[in-house]
Structures are given as C-alpha cells and as structure tokens.
Amino acid sequence: MAVDFYHGHGSPFSWRVWLALEAKAIPYNLKVLSFQNEETRKPEVKAINPRGQVPTLVDGGFAVWESLAILEYLDERFASGAKLYPGDAGNRARVRRLIAETEAYLYREGISPIVDELFWSGDKGPNPERVAKAREKLAAELQYFAAELKGKFLGGDTLTAADCVLAPLIQYCKRITFRKPETKLDELIPPALRDYNQRIEALAYFDKTYPPHWR
Amino acid sequence: MAVDFYHGHGSPFSWRVWLALEAKAIPYNLKVLSFQNEETRKPEVKAINPRGQVPTLVDGGFAVWESLAILEYLDERFASGAKLYPGDAGNRARVRRLIAETEAYLYREGISPIVDELFWSGDKGPNPERVAKAREKLAAELQYFAAELKGKFLGGDTLTAADCVLAPLIQYCKRITFRKPETKLDELIPPALRDYNQRIEALAYFDKTYPPHWR
DSSP states (O other): OOEEEEEOTTOHHHHHHHHHHHHTTOOEEEEEOOTTTTGGGSHHHHTTOTTOOSOEEEETTEEEESHHHHHHHHHHHOOSSOOSSOSSHHHHHHHHHHHHHIIIIIIIIIIHHHHHHHHHOGGGOOOHHHHHHHHHHHHHHHHHHHHHOBTTBSSSSSOOHHHHHHHHHHHHHHHHHHHOGGGOGGGGSOHHHHHHHHHHHTSTTHHHHSOGGGO | OOEEEEEOTTOHHHHHHHHHHHHTTOOEEEEEOOTTTTGGGSHHHHTTOTTOOSOEEEETTEEEESHHHHHHHHHHHOOSSOOSSOSSHHHHHHHHHHHHHIIIIIIIIIIHHHHHHHHHOGGGOOOHHHHHHHHHHHHHHHHHHHHHOBTTBSSSSSOOHHHHHHHHHHHHHHHHHHHOGGGOGGGGSOHHHHHHHHHHHTSTTHHHHSOGGGO
C-alpha cells in the first residue's frame, strides 16, 4: 500500500523525504501543498499534523512528521531500495552526525541567516555584516562536507540519509545565487562538492523532485 | 570497556547524553570540560572532535559527536538498561518526532531567544518584544509536550531518548527563572509536566548529573 507524502515544492526539509522515498523505491501518493496559498494550514492538514507543516507522511493511518523522524521511519519500515542508514552502529552514527551538522551549522548558521536577511528583512533591508558572517560560515561548512565525502556520496558509493539532507541545501545555495547573484554563494561550493552535486543531479529520479517554480 | 564521555556542566545537549548513559547502565569515564576556561577548544579535544564541542563520546577509539547521533549510537551499540528508542517503527518514529519538535520549537523558538536576550544582549539590553514572543511560544510548547505524555514519561512508563532531551530543558526553564525571576518561566510549566519533572528528579542517577554550579 502506498504511503501519502505531503510535500511543499522548494522546502529543503520536504525535498529530503522525496529523495528518500525514491531512493528506497517506496510507492507513494504525492500530495503537493502550496505554501503561497497556505495550504499546509488547512484544517484537513492540521487534523493529520497539528503543526500544519510539510513534510508529513501517512502510512496506513499512522502519521509522522519532522523530516528526520520520517527518514528514519522509512528506513526501518521498508527494506526496499537504498539503505539510508547503512552499516554498523559506527557507520550509522556517522551518517546521523553528518545530518546533525548539516542542520546545525551549514543550514542554521550559514544558509538560514542569509535567507533571513536577503528575503525577509522587510523595509530595513539586509544587514550586510550578518550576511557576510553567515557567508563565511557557509564557506567553511561546505569545505568541511567536501572533506567528509567517502567515494561518490557522504556515506560511501550509495546514497544515504546524509545525502538526502545535504543535496537539497546545495540546490538551495544555487537557487539563492540565481535570485540574488551578488551573494555568489555558488562560488563557495568546492570542486569535490560540485562533482558530488552532479552525481546527485544525475540520479534517475532527481529531476522530477526539482521544484517546478525554480525552473 | 568504558566509553569516554566529554561533558560540560549545564549544557542541555551534553546532559541528555549523561542521562542516557545512566539509563542504559553503560560504564563511562566522565571527562568534564570547563566552558569558562574554554577547555572544549583545547587542541587535544579538537583532535577528537574538530568542532571542539561537548558532548563527545569515544568508544574504543571511535569518536562520535552531536548529541542526537550519540543517543542513537548508545542505543544500537549497548543492549543494557533502558531501550531509548523502544518498540516498532511507529513508536520509534514518535520518539524521534518528539525529539525534533523539542529542539526546533521548545528550545530554538522558546528557550533560546529568551536566553539570547537576557544573557547575551550586551549593552543594548534585552528586546522585551522578542522575549515576550518567545515566552508565549514556550508556554504553547510546554502545553503540547504535557499532552504528549504517555504514562510516566513521553514514550510510556520507561525513560526514552525523548525524555533525555526534554528533561534538561525543563531544568533549564527553572534555572533561567532562578537567575531572572521576572521571566517566571517556571509558571509556564503545566501540572502534568511538573509531575513528570518530579519523576525525572526522583531517578536514582538524576542528582549526580545536576550541574554543580547550579546548586
């Protein structure tokens, strides 16, 4: 039986779940909710996830939300396709450590303040010091993750949950650069991560997960 | 063989690992690093964890950091004591969802901005609007988690990883109230969570994990 996957195009949190569903070849019903129309806040969505957010997954009546809980759930519940947390306790701990670091440092201290300032600072406009500091942090983190590559991907030659989390954020850096070329965030991506990103984009299922409004 | 546990007193991130080590009855060498003396930044610590942070765990030469990766590792690696992520994929997903929500909403949108403003706003002083908004969010999240209790703890009648994450943050609310009584954060804790906190404090090992400088 297919799972229901509530998704919002362009959310890096929701995108990671879509990549995981595809990597694991899990049948799913894609339910796209529009952020613009505030569809995640609709009563029928909040009846499933009281926080009114994507991603949300429903599997035979059981609902789970928060993207990292969903990734772990999919890997435990479905044996098909890629193993998102492969290997022994040590290997699995490394994948989870990389995920935590991607969220805490690359995203929250790097990308997120830049997005805040450039897109959400309102009339007062962006704070250039905060942008510069976050850009420096982002550069250092991109170098850190380039050094963590093991073979084709972060966990080895097959896709893991760590890639499902990192890959949408590299796309996000490219998207920010497209919208705000002066940020030149794409120039911060080291060669090893550029190659990595090409391997991600070459995955058979990547293209269909790409946000349509970003094309 | 005992694991090495690098800890900083008062860090809610590190505290969760200590509670997990005790709940699972895992032998450990406690290595306390002083934040005040910047001991986490010492070269011998950064040789183990390049981020120079606690908690860090070393198990037979294998180092893992980021508290949530450590909690998962301990539960996979050691069969003793409490099962931190018990039950089937659905139950485990619920524990992980509660952890993600504790971090994202109760901590980062509730406690963290309050601490920022009251302790780190420097000469300009705290922004009362930001404090008030965060306090309101914290109140709503405390109600949310009170409603998520299942029996004695969050996951049922035994301690899970979700409790290891939530319990230090309830202590943190109490500590902030002690340092800044005008915040009255302790008044936001609903009766069900007060009772829960008493059960946590009654755990045989709780007392020794309490930050000595908070007494």
